[in-house]
Structures are given as structure tokens and as C-alpha cells.
Amino acid sequence: MRSSKSVELPLFLVIVTSLPFILKASSPLPNALYRGSSYYVESPSMGLLISEKGTFKAGFYQVGENAFSFAIWYAETLSQKTTVVWMANRDWPVNRRASRLSFRKGGDLALLDADGSVVWTTATNTSSGAGVVAELWETGNLVLLDGGRRVVWQSFEHPTDTLLPGQPLTRSLRLVSRRAEGIYNSGYHVAHFNDDNVLSFIYDGPYTSSVYWPNPDNDVFQNGRTKYNSSRYAILDDMGQFISSDGLQFSALDFRLRVKRRLTMDFDGILRLYSLNYTTKDWQVSWMPKLVRCxxxxxxxxxxxxxxxxxxxxxxxxxxxxxxxxxxxxxxxxxxxxxxxxxxxxxxxxxxxxxxxxxxxxxxxxxxxxxxxxxxxxxxxxxxxxxxxxxxxxxxxxxxxxxxxxxxxxxxxxxxxxxxxxxxxxxxxxxxxxSKVSSLNKLDRAYAVGKPRGDYLKYPIGFVIAFGLVEITCVVFGWAYIHKKKVDLRNLNQGYVAVSMGFRRFTFEELKKASNNFSDEIGRGGSGVVYKGVLDDERVVAVKSLEGLSHGSEAQFWSEVSTIGKINHMNLVTMYGFCAEKQKRLLVYEYLENGSLEKNLFSNNAMLTWENRFNIALGTARALAYLHEECLEWVLHCDVKPQNILLDKDFHPKVADFGLSKLFDRGGNNISEFSRVRGTRGYMAPEWILNLPITSKVDVYSYGILVLELVTGRNSSGSQQVGEDEEVGCRQLIPWIREMVRTNQNWVEEIADPQLFGMYDNSSMEILTKVGLQCVEEESGVRPSMSQVVDSITVACLFDREIHEEIE
Structure with missing residues (x-):
């Protein structure tokens, strides 16, 4: 006769090994709730609804340390941040224990706090009849249906701060901003139809209220609207077009593409249309009103x-x-x-x-x-x-x-x-x-409640979680070992590729001899010092000694530098090779006779003609477009500025220092997770300062500053007199140019570099200036891509025959 112990172990193993499959089989989330059911906040995975194709989820969403709201959000995690599109109880969250959503016998949904008090209900808002089922539709609309499947209540008729495609904005509805970034309470900025039937933005503060968009200094018709409509109706369609009964119409930058979209009244008081970029898995601004944030x-x-x-x-x-x-x-x-x-x-x-x-x-x-x-x-x-x-x-x-x-x-x-x-x-x-408060405000409420449901499961669930963690740990370590072997092999192969292309690995002694013991310094920047040198084959080179690199192996450095060395474009500086010995890291580039754009643009004896400047703008744009969109390795420059634009003997531009962000961020190649701020004051995009996701648009911003400097001859990282009492520097260059464009009919003459002595083409300068201003928009999603910049500048060539012929 077998002992009971001999049976228990195999049975235990069977149960444990079967648990993942059991959990997986019960994991699909419902898209409907039925009358009589309740969902508790302690078990959020059981209290979720999911739309038919999985685009949206609804359930309890944590808004504080001890605070939850019932919300709808996009199911896909974007930038490690949940995108909430609707919230039932944004101004009165419920306790994290014993609170529940109940589908009551009367046919309404109710959100009950831990003490049983009703925080929110559909009862006062149902149009007719009582619901028998609640469903989350693929549009993001949470609906309550009666026995004949007629809608008796829907979240689309009670928006918070977001409109989804197909969700109308009508006379009685308002989009109310959040209190601050990460704080979901109602804020002070509202989008709604006013008494003139015009879709407006208002500040509805604790003591005062006022309209700030469209421009309150103009009348309705000056703002391109009409008050002669009674419907007060606006809607965003799936293609990205917004149409309003007051005459307001706009389309997304990616109009006609079928992507996920949302129109949100942000906490800073600006309504923005967002589109999901499936490549970066992030939201990008595809429209916003022409409204200065201040x-x-x-x-x-x-x-x-x-x-x-x-x-x-x-x-x-x-x-x-x-x-x-x-x-x-x-x-x-x-x-x-x-x-x-x-x-x-x-x-x-x-x-x-x-x-x-x-x-x-x-x-x-x-x-x-x-x-x-x-x-x-x-x-x-x-x-x-x-x-x-x-x-x-x-x-x-x-x-x-x-x-x-x-x-x-x-x-x-x-x-x-x-x-x-x-x-x-x-x-x-x-x-x-x-301008934000902690997103983990504690809900200061005490309740006398019984033992929450679901507590009896905490021990078996805890055991399953622990067992799963052990399994995951084993898998991760095994994968890491195999991956390391692959990386080592790949580095070796890349080394052979680099050698076969003529891309050399120099010794430190070779470069010391070539640069005459590093005696002829020709440049200095944040990444290191540059020296002039002559190789044994009589090629004149620039040797850059890198500073501030994080310590890494020679194989890793070789791998990354050889990747940069394979990038080839007529407007990018050619890299001949590198040196990696002990702690020394040097790069060897081609030498360009006329030095940096900074020296040629901002010196007292600058000799750059308008043709030179225009070609520099176009060539630099082409180089950045190549780095962002065409080369095999997607590359961000992260430090576009005049010091990094070098000029050959004919003043043709070549961009230097591209790809160095990879060397200064080992292990942090995710474009949204740079370990530290990069760039130069005066050229840095707001994303660096505001800790926003870093994309190719940071280079677009820096390029825009560079273009405005080419036009005006004024240095954004310093300050210069532009009138009797005014200075234009890094803080004022952009608003000064924008104000000139807005208020002065002869603005081209006003902003043009005096050292051009009037010898420029008005049309091409106007186009280049407007391109530069578009590139320095504060919202990254509104800025064009570098390929779009190239197209826009190329159009300007048609206005200046000499430049057009030179490019051809």
C-alpha cells in the first residue's frame, strides 16, 4: 500500500505546473456587465471590461496612495504611461479597500465607497428605461442597454477632458482639463460652446472666468467663426478631420491615416489632437490651435x-x-x-x-x-x-x-x-x-468595514506569484547568457566589416605623432578637444579626443564607432577611424578647410553670402534627414549647433559629431530614456528640460534655431543689441522674430543680418525663416520632420535662380 506522502508530491507538482494554464484559460476579460453583479477594487483584474478588439479597458484606476476612480483607458501601454480617456468619479475617488462598482437591481450602475455611500451613479442620467447589461464598445464608449438593446446611458454623453473619434461635442457638454499633469481632478480650463454658439476655451477659476480662445480682442467673424448656427455640434472622425457648426475645421497632420486618435483638453489649457505613432508607441500632437501658451x-x-x-x-x-x-x-x-x-x-x-x-x-x-x-x-x-x-x-x-x-x-x-x-x-x-502636485495623494478617510472579499485568496495567489517569479528569473538569466554570446560574436563580425571598409583602428602613438603631440588645437566642445594632424599617407585629419565617456569595453566601443563609420552622406563629415587604448578614446575625421559655421557666421569679418547660408541650411537639413530616416542605423544627433557644422573650401556644409550620443549613453539607447540632458544652451529642445520623451524632433528644434541664426546673424546662446533698448539672446530670439513676422510688413528687412548689406533674395529668406519658426514650435508633434524641411527649403530654390542652378 502506497503512503499518502508519496502521492502528495506528484499531485502538488501537477497542480503547480497546471496553474499558469488554468490562469491563462480564465484570463480573457469580459466586455459586458450584467444586472446584479459587483466588482471590487481589491481585485482590479476581475473588475475590468475590455472592448471587442481590445482597444479599450474599463475598471478601477489608481489616482492616489489610497484612492481609485472608475475609468476607461487605452489598453495598450504607451510610454509606460496609461492614457485615460474618461473617468466617472474624477473629483471624488473611492477607498482602495471594499469599494465596488455595482449593477443594481434598479438597472443603474453605481460606484460605492468603502462605507457604502454612493459616489457616482448613472441613475440620474439615464434617458429612458433601466439597463440590463453594460458594455464597453470598441469606440471607447461605455453604454448601458435595456432589454431591447437600446442605449439608456453612455459615457460619450458625459466626457471629462477627452473626445474620441465619433464622440460628438454638443451644446450641453464641456471638456474640462485635469488639475495638473498626473492629477485627474477637474481643472480650470474648459472647452465648450458659449452663448454665441462658438466653440471656445475659457478659464473658469475659483473667483473669475474669461475667454482666451478664439482671440477675445476680435469679434466672431474676425476669428473666422460664425454665430449664426443653433446646433452647437462638433465631431472628430476616424480620418482625423474635425468639423464644428461654428465654422471651425481642422485636420490632423496625418489626415486619412487610420490610427488611434484622441482630442484632449490638456492641463495647460490647450486643446490638442493626438495620434498614435505605431513605431514609437507614443502619442504625437497632430493638431493644436495657434495659441501662445503664455x-x-x-x-x-x-x-x-x-x-x-x-x-x-x-x-x-x-x-x-x-x-x-x-x-x-x-x-x-x-x-x-x-x-x-x-x-x-x-x-x-x-x-x-x-x-x-x-x-x-x-x-x-x-x-x-x-x-x-x-x-x-x-x-x-x-x-x-x-x-x-x-x-x-x-x-x-x-x-x-x-x-x-x-x-x-x-x-x-x-x-x-x-x-x-x-x-x-x-x-x-x-x-x-x-506646476503639478504629487500623483499619490493619500485619501484621508477611515471606515469600519469587514474583511474585504478576496482576502481568502491572498495565500494561494501569493504562492503562485512567488513560483512564477522563480521561473521568470531562471528564464531571464538563461536568455542573458545566450544573448551575451551573440553580442560578442556580433562585435567580432562588425570589427571585420570595419576593417574591410578601410575604417581603421589607430594606435595612440600614431595619432600622437600625426598631431605633433596634440599641439595644434583647432576646436573645443562639450564632447572633447579637436586637433589638426597629418597621417603617414599625407591626409590632413581632425583628431578628436573624447571626454566624459562612460567606461566600457574596447569591443563595445569598436562596435558602436564602426557603426558610425559606416554612415556615409555628402553632408556628413567622414570618419576615418578611431583609437581605443586603455582609457583613451579618440576619433579621426576628415579635415575641413573653413572650420565651423560658428567662426564664419558670428565673427566680425564674416564673409558668408546669402547663397552660402541658404546652401548651409539645405545641406544640414539633408544630412539630418538622412540620419533620421535613411541610414541603416537610426541616429539622433542631440547637439545640432553652428560649432558642429563644418565648412569645406567651397563653404559646403558637413555635419560633425553625429552618433556620439550612442557613445555617451551606453546601455541607454532607448530614445525615450536618455540618462542625462544633452545639447547646448540656446539650442536645446524643451523636451530635454521638461523630461519628455526624446525623439528626432529634438534635432529639428536645434536645426530651427540654427536656421534663424543664419537669417539674422544673431547668436542664440549669447545676446546682441537689435534696437535702442532691446536685446535678443537665447531667451528672446524666437519671440522677437515671431513678433516681427506678425506685426511688421517689412519684417524680412528688419530681421535680416546687417552683414548681408541687403544682398539676399526676399522670397527664399521668407520661406527659410518660416521653416525655422515651424521647427522651433514648443510642442514636438507640431514640428515637421527633417525630410519635410528639405522639401520646404527646396521649394524656396525656385525663387532664386542662382541658388537653384548651383544645387542642380
Missing amino acids: RVHGLCGENGICFYKPFPTCTCPPGFQMKDPTDWSQGCKPEFDIVCNKTEVKFIQLPHTDFYGYDSNYQAQASIEACMNICKSDCNCRGFGYKLDGAGKCFPKSILLNGQCGPHFVGVMYVKYPKQMNFSGTLGHSKLDC
Whole structure:
């Protein structure tokens, strides 16, 4: 007779080995809920709905340390971040224990908190009848159907901040932004149809509200809209076209492509159309309104001022401090008591600053002294704006809201202070990206509840998880060993390829001799020093000694450098070889006679003609387009600037230092996961500063700065006088050019480099400038690709016959 122990072990093994298959067989998620069912927050995998083709999921979504909401999101994880498109209880999350979604006997869905209180229900919103089934459709619409499968309630009629294709926006619906990035509570920015039947954006703050788009300074028809419609209806279709009854129409940049899309009112108050890029698995902006971010009302809160550095940044006036260090929308509070006695006040001048709206006593013609006396005599006046355009416009302010600062404001803001107020220190500021609070706010509620359902499963489930982790660990280590062997073999093969192409591995002594003991320095940058040298075969070369590399093996360095060496384009500097001995890392390039663009563009005796500059812009664009889209290895430059554009004897451009980002980021080749910020001040895209995903659009931004420098002759990383009182540097070059284009009919003549002495083609300069401005758009998704830039600049050749013939 067998002992019981001899049977238990095999049976145990059978059960354990069968568990993955049992779990897999029960894993498909339902796309429907039926009356009488309940789903608890403790078991979110059991409380999920999934649409028919798996595009959307619905279930409990964590919004804080002890807080959950019932939400709908795209099932596919994008940029390691869930994309929520709808939320039932965004302003009243439920407890993480014992809360549940119930399909009650009355035929409505209800979300109950841990104490049994109803947080949200469809009961007050059902159009007719009672539901018998709830389904999540492939469109992302959660619907409640009666016995005849008629819709009695649907999430499409109750949007939060997002419209999906096929979801209409009607007269009674509003898109309300989130409170901040990562915070799902209702924010202050709203998109809806106003009383004039016009789709508008409004700031609906705690104390005030105002329209900021379309331009409130224009009437309806000047903004290209019509108020003569009564339907108040707008919709986005699957192809990426948006049509509104007020005449607003727009299409996605990728119009006609059938991709996943969403139209979201973002926390910064701007409505953006996003398209899913299936290559990068990320959302890209495919449309946004022509709205300057600092002109969004309420962005920096009461008393706050928005300016560009070069991205939108908030600051407080002197004598004010942030109300909430984690949330700029709360604005700034004064560090002084407001004084009513007009003999006890003074004013501090803030140049090029304006607080839009809330004028308490506008005066069309007044001197500064008269305007100041008006504000002194009014206890409710917090300051006044004064236009310096000769018209004497005086704007006393009852509230300091919608603050903006920039060279395009032809005026001064005077802020009222107590006379005894003394100022010390400097203006504080903070990036708008920091305008957020912790995404893990704790839900401070205590409930007397029983033992949650599902607790009896925690021990077997924990055992299964532990067993699965052991299996995964074994598999991972086995795969890593095999992968290492493959990598070693691949590195060896690449070494043979490099040698066969004439791509050399130099010894340190060879390069030391060729460069005369590294005595002739011809350049210096963030990645190292460059020396001139002559090889034994009499080729003149540039030897670059790399600095700041992370330590890696010679085989890995050889592998990466040989990949760069195989890249070949007429507008890319040719790499002849490299040196890797001990800790020394050197690269050997072709030598270009006229040196860097920086030396030729910004020196006092610059000799670049307009033809030279145009060809430099076109050649550089072609090189970057090749790196981004054509070469075998997809390459980001990450440091496009005049120092890295070299010129041959005929002033034809060649881009240098391409591919070095691979060498400076071992183990971090994921384009969205660079280990540190790269680039040069004045040329860095906002993504680097705001910690956003890094794509080829960072090079597009830097290229745009370079183009604007070619046109104006002004260095973005420094500052130069452009008028009697104005400077243009890295913080002001872009807004200065944009303002010139917007307000000055002869803007080409105003911005053109004086060293061109008027010898340029107006049409090609206009096109090149507009291309540059498009490249430096703050939103990466709005910027063109480099191949699109090449196409746009090539069109400009038709306007200048000499340039066209030279290119041909």
C-alpha cells in the first residue's frame, strides 16, 4: 500500500505546473456587465471590461496612495504611461479597500465607497428605461442597454477632458482639463460652446472666468467663426478631420491615416489632437490651435507672470511668493498688507509686462502721472498697465491675473506696494512642468468595514506569484547568457566589416605623432578637444579626443564607432577611424578647410553670402534627414549647433559629431530614456528640460534655431543689441522674430543680418525663416520632420535662380 506522502508530491507538482494554464484559460476579460453583479477594487483584474478588439479597458484606476476612480483607458501601454480617456468619479475617488462598482437591481450602475455611500451613479442620467447589461464598445464608449438593446446611458454623453473619434461635442457638454499633469481632478480650463454658439476655451477659476480662445480682442467673424448656427455640434472622425457648426475645421497632420486618435483638453489649457505613432508607441500632437501658451488665462494663477526661458515659465513679482509651492495655478500671494491710504503707496515698474483683463477704470488718453493717481485713489486697484505707443492708454487693474512678459508687449506694468516695502533678492521662477502636485495623494478617510472579499485568496495567489517569479528569473538569466554570446560574436563580425571598409583602428602613438603631440588645437566642445594632424599617407585629419565617456569595453566601443563609420552622406563629415587604448578614446575625421559655421557666421569679418547660408541650411537639413530616416542605423544627433557644422573650401556644409550620443549613453539607447540632458544652451529642445520623451524632433528644434541664426546673424546662446533698448539672446530670439513676422510688413528687412548689406533674395529668406519658426514650435508633434524641411527649403530654390542652378 502506497503512503499518502508519496502521492502528495506528484499531485502538488501537477497542480503547480497546471496553474499558469488554468490562469491563462480564465484570463480573457469580459466586455459586458450584467444586472446584479459587483466588482471590487481589491481585485482590479476581475473588475475590468475590455472592448471587442481590445482597444479599450474599463475598471478601477489608481489616482492616489489610497484612492481609485472608475475609468476607461487605452489598453495598450504607451510610454509606460496609461492614457485615460474618461473617468466617472474624477473629483471624488473611492477607498482602495471594499469599494465596488455595482449593477443594481434598479438597472443603474453605481460606484460605492468603502462605507457604502454612493459616489457616482448613472441613475440620474439615464434617458429612458433601466439597463440590463453594460458594455464597453470598441469606440471607447461605455453604454448601458435595456432589454431591447437600446442605449439608456453612455459615457460619450458625459466626457471629462477627452473626445474620441465619433464622440460628438454638443451644446450641453464641456471638456474640462485635469488639475495638473498626473492629477485627474477637474481643472480650470474648459472647452465648450458659449452663448454665441462658438466653440471656445475659457478659464473658469475659483473667483473669475474669461475667454482666451478664439482671440477675445476680435469679434466672431474676425476669428473666422460664425454665430449664426443653433446646433452647437462638433465631431472628430476616424480620418482625423474635425468639423464644428461654428465654422471651425481642422485636420490632423496625418489626415486619412487610420490610427488611434484622441482630442484632449490638456492641463495647460490647450486643446490638442493626438495620434498614435505605431513605431514609437507614443502619442504625437497632430493638431493644436495657434495659441501662445503664455496667453492661456490663469496659467500662472493670480499675480503670477508667464514668460519664456525659452519654454513657458512662471514667476512672481517682487514682494510676492507662491501660494502653493507645488501648484502654479494657485498663483502668488503678497508678502505685505494692502494699504488704502494713497499717500502711503508706491509703484514698482515691470517692463514688457501685462496682466490681461480686469480693467477697473480704463482711460483712453492719460499721462503716466494721471494714471498713477487714478490707481492711488482706488483702494481696489492693484496696479496699472500703460501702453508706450504714444496713445496714452491707461489700464488700472482690480485683479492681477493672466500675467505675461515678453519683448512684444509695448508697455509697462506698475504694481502697487506699501511705501515702506523694501525688496531684496531676485525674482523667483519655476518651469510650468513643475506646476503639478504629487500623483499619490493619500485619501484621508477611515471606515469600519469587514474583511474585504478576496482576502481568502491572498495565500494561494501569493504562492503562485512567488513560483512564477522563480521561473521568470531562471528564464531571464538563461536568455542573458545566450544573448551575451551573440553580442560578442556580433562585435567580432562588425570589427571585420570595419576593417574591410578601410575604417581603421589607430594606435595612440600614431595619432600622437600625426598631431605633433596634440599641439595644434583647432576646436573645443562639450564632447572633447579637436586637433589638426597629418597621417603617414599625407591626409590632413581632425583628431578628436573624447571626454566624459562612460567606461566600457574596447569591443563595445569598436562596435558602436564602426557603426558610425559606416554612415556615409555628402553632408556628413567622414570618419576615418578611431583609437581605443586603455582609457583613451579618440576619433579621426576628415579635415575641413573653413572650420565651423560658428567662426564664419558670428565673427566680425564674416564673409558668408546669402547663397552660402541658404546652401548651409539645405545641406544640414539633408544630412539630418538622412540620419533620421535613411541610414541603416537610426541616429539622433542631440547637439545640432553652428560649432558642429563644418565648412569645406567651397563653404559646403558637413555635419560633425553625429552618433556620439550612442557613445555617451551606453546601455541607454532607448530614445525615450536618455540618462542625462544633452545639447547646448540656446539650442536645446524643451523636451530635454521638461523630461519628455526624446525623439528626432529634438534635432529639428536645434536645426530651427540654427536656421534663424543664419537669417539674422544673431547668436542664440549669447545676446546682441537689435534696437535702442532691446536685446535678443537665447531667451528672446524666437519671440522677437515671431513678433516681427506678425506685426511688421517689412519684417524680412528688419530681421535680416546687417552683414548681408541687403544682398539676399526676399522670397527664399521668407520661406527659410518660416521653416525655422515651424521647427522651433514648443510642442514636438507640431514640428515637421527633417525630410519635410528639405522639401520646404527646396521649394524656396525656385525663387532664386542662382541658388537653384548651383544645387542642380
